[in-house]
Amino acid sequence: MAGKTLFEKIWEKHVVKIIDNGPSVFYIDTHFIHEVTSPQAFNGLNKRGLKVFRPQQTVATADHNVPTIDQHLPIKEELSRLQVEALIKNCAEHGVELYGLGHPFQGIVHVIGPELGITQPGNTIVCGDSHTSTHGAFGAIAFGIGTSEVEMVLATQCLLQSKPKLMRINVEGVLKNGVVSKDIVLYILSKISASGATGFAVEFAGSAITSLSMEARMTICNMSIEMGARCGMIAPDEKTFEYIRWREFAPQAEAWDENLVQWKQLYSDSDASFDSEHHFNAADIQPMITYGTNPGMGIGIDEKIPTKESINDTDKSGLEKSLAYMGFEQNTPIKGQKIDYVFIGSCTNSRIEDLRMVAGFVKGKKKANGVEVWIVPGSKQVEAQAIEEGIDKVFEEAGFILRQPGCSACLGMNEDKIPAGKYCISTSNRNFEGRQGAGARTLLASPLTAASAAITGVITDVRELLN
Amino acid sequence: MGKAKLSIVQSGFVPINIENIDTDQIIPARFLKATTKEGFGKNLFRDWRYENDDEAKPKADFPLNQSQFSGEILVAGKNFGCGSSREHAAWSILDHGFRVVVSSFFADIFKNNALNNGVLPVQVSEGFLQKIFEQSNVTELIVDVEKQTIKIGSLEEFEEGFDINTYKKTCLLNGYDDIDYLLNLKNEIEDFEIEKAF
Numbered sequence: 241m242a243g244k245t246l247f248e249k250i251w252e253k254h255v256v257k258i259i260d261n262g263p264s265v266f267y268i269d270t271h272f273i274h275e276v277t278s279p280q281a282f283n284g285l286n287k288r289g290l291k292v293f294r295p296q297q298t299v300a301t302a303d304h305n306v307p308t309i310d311q312h313l314p315i316k317e318e319l320s321r322l323q324v325e326a327l328i329k330n331c332a333e334h335g336v337e338l339y340g341l342g343h344p345f346q347g348i349v350h351v352i353g354p355e356l357g358i359t360q361p362g363n364t365i366v367c368g369d370s371h372t373s374t375h376g377a378f379g380a381i382a383f384g385i386g387t388s389e390v391e392m393v394l395a396t397q398c399l400l401q402s403k404p405k406l407m408r409i410n411v412e413g414v415l416k417n418g419v420v421s422k423d424i425v426l427y428i429l430s431k432i433s434a435s436g437a438t439g440f441a442v443e444f445a446g447s448a449i450t451s452l453s454m455e456a457r458m459t460i461c462n463m464s465i466e467m468g469a470r471c472g473m474i475a476p477d478e479k480t481f482e483y484i485r486w487r488e489f490a491p492q493a494e495a496w497d498e499n500l501v502q503w504k505q506l507y508s509d510s511d512a513s514f515d516s517e518h519h520f521n522a523a524d525i526q527p528m529i530t531y532g533t534n535p536g537m538g539i540g541i542d543e544k545i546p547t548k549e550s551i552n553d554t555d556k557s558g559l560e561k562s563l564a565y566m567g568f569e570q571n572t573p574i575k576g577q578k579i580d581y582v583f584i585g586s587c588t589n590s591r592i593e594d595l596r597m598v599a600g601f602v603k604g605k606k607k608a609n610g611v612e613v614w615i616v617p618g619s620k621q622v623e624a625q626a627i628e629e630g631i632d633k634v635f636e637e638a639g640f641i642l643r644q645p646g647c648s649a650c651l652g653m654n655e656d657k658i659p660a661g662k663y664c665i666s667t668s669n670r671n672f673e674g675r676q677g678a679g680a681r682t683l684l685a686s687p688l689t690a691a692s693a694a695i696t697g698v699i700t701d702v703r704e705l706l707n
Numbered sequence: 708m709g710k711a712k713l714s715i716v717q718s719g720f721v722p723i724n725i726e727n728i729d730t731d732q733i734i735p736a737r738f739l740k741a742t743t744k745e746g747f748g749k750n751l752f753r754d755w756r757y758e759n760d761d762e763a764k765p766k767a768d769f770p771l772n773q774s775q776f777s778g779e780i781l782v783a784g785k786n787f788g789c790g791s792s793r794e795h796a797a798w799s800i801l802d803h804g805f806r807v808v809v810s811s812f813f814a815d816i817f818k819n820n821a822l823n824n825g826v827l828p829v830q831v832s833e834g835f836l837q838k839i840f841e842q843s844n845v846t847e848l849i850v851d852v853e854k855q856t857i858k859i860g861s862l863e864e865f866e867e868g869f870d871i872n873t874y875k876k877t878c879l880l881n882g883y884d885d886i887d888y889l890l891n892l893k894n895e896i897e898d899f900e901i902e903k904a905f
């Protein structure tokens with residue numbers, strides 16, 4: 241009998257039933273909810289006269305649309321306030337735990353799940369946000385769902401799902417100096433495109449992946465959705481178990497030992513087969529940056545913006561449209577491009593390691609004149625840790641502004657918007673037209689590359705500053 | 708609960724010949740603040756539709772603003788609906804009056820969200836899609852859910868089949884939704900939970 245993949249091992253354990261010629265009824269262990277995609281689901285539930293089926297398996301936070309300054313004051317923007325109030329009311333009525341504004345566990349949903357030890361190997365995890373794929377870094381099946389599906393999970397703890405095809409992306413070897421996990425994922429995206437994994441569940445493997453810390457692994461799984469993947473995942477190992485061990489909701493005592501036995505079975509068997517496989521070499525990866533308006537439009541920092549002739553994608557018309565929006569020319573270098581804003585945050589890169597990496601790099605340096613730098617921690621716990629380690633002081637001296645936790649300029653829903661026409665180098669995950677504000681121009685990069693642009697005021701090869 | 712039934716849609720269409728249309732273009736994040744599902748249609752493709760976000764200034768070259776294009780069918784380039792999982796994208800399409808979206812490729816989450824709201828994503832070949840975009844005269848598309856076919860006008864030679872799983876097809880034809888189905892399985896789900904715990 242052929243072996244099983246990591247995905248299949250978890251999938252099979254969660255199928256309640258298979259509908260003839262249709263999808264499977266798929267059981268969800270953990271459901272995260274937030275203020276933006278849950279109100280309509282609760283309305284639906286109330287209309288049907290239902291209660292949340294398993295409130296203990298549901299965790300709520302307020303992140304997408306909260307202000308990132310003066311969080312202790314009432315929310316000024318009326319619609320945001322209404323969404324947050326609706327969440328408070330819905331959670332209270334249905335007995336769902338809420339880590340809302342003011343709670344020491346509040347933060348971006350994909351940052352707090354792992355940080356609290358709620359995200360565990362072998363679990364099925366969903367949330368009404370596409371970057372739920374982040375949790376796959378722990379060897380979980382984790383994916384984003386729409387609001388009707390949020391309602392389904394609230395009502396029944398199940399979803400109807402068809403089994404996706406399986407892809408493995410292997411990255412072998414050692415990363416060069418100045419290259420970090422964000423560069424790996426931007427590099428993969430530039431090679432396979434923004435639709436290269438559509439319909440697939442992707443497992444990331446290889447020595448370059450296993451050598452990463454848990455937080456760096458999350459950055460990779462986070463952006464698997466940008467390849468179109470249903471979810472991204474990495475087999476759990478000792479680093480994973482170590483990361484979870486003493487966290488708030490980690491299993492304790494015998495439960496820990498029992499879980500560990502199960503978790504250690506979670507890997508793809510050597511004879512398991514994938515529908516598609518890619519191989520990359522870590523040594524080929526440079527610090528990456530995007531020049532266009534989808535995350536697949538990335539290049540090495542020393543490279544020139546491609547021309548219509550040089551891209552093999554079918555998306556040639558897209559190139560012109562993107563460059564017109566970005567105000568860039570074909571066949572010109574991206575290094576040296578002036579920037580106006582630096583955003584270090586989002587569920588891709590707002591964890592304590594990201595902040596430490598940036599602080600380590602900028603210590604003793606100052607931001608360039610005319611550049612506005614926002615650092616938005618992923619959670620209250622990240623913020624508290626940064627303050628404890630004195631990272632806030634480093635930022636202050638560099639002229640960076642440390643804000644309060646939330647999604648912020650990742651999606652420009654609250655007041656943290658980039659003005660039209662301005663350039664923002666951002667550690668978030670999407671550079672779509674208008675994502676950070678109408679007309680805003682986003683360049684995606686790693687925290688190190690973003691920090692080096694903050695110091696010089698232009699797109700810079702971080703390696704030149706490291707030496 | 709349920710949705711409006713969908714069996715045959717014969718209608719004019721609105722062609723948007725752009726690839727990789729992401730959900731931020733379909734409905735920009737600044738319009739996601741409502742707590743109900745209605746009223747999103749007027750902000751569909753907001754930033755492509757109006758000059759400077761001003762409803763008094765529709766962009767004349769955007770198909771949604773061109774009077775020769777109308778109907779219940781939206782036709783768009785490859786990889787439609789990529790990006791964020793916001794269901795608001797499907798709501799705004801439905802609220803605008805579309806019941807069918809035709810493309811040569813759909814992002815996964817969008818496809819599910821559309822079906823959950825009674826909007827049918829019809830995936831056709833790239834060649835067929837280009838054929839539709841080439842139609843300069845006003846014409847109709849005919850989508851038959853039962854037979855799983857799409858036709859351009861009455862031209863018999865331009866007909867193609869599309870896939871839809873049997874379960875979803877039954878839902879569309881009868882106007883059920885997944886929640887109705889799952890609620891009937893409560894006992895099985897509870898049994899599963901007990902078994903899984905051991």
Ligand code: SF4
Nearest residue numbers: 371586587647650651
């Ligand atoms: S930080 Fe951005 S991508 Fe992450 S959950 Fe918030 S809005 Fe979504």
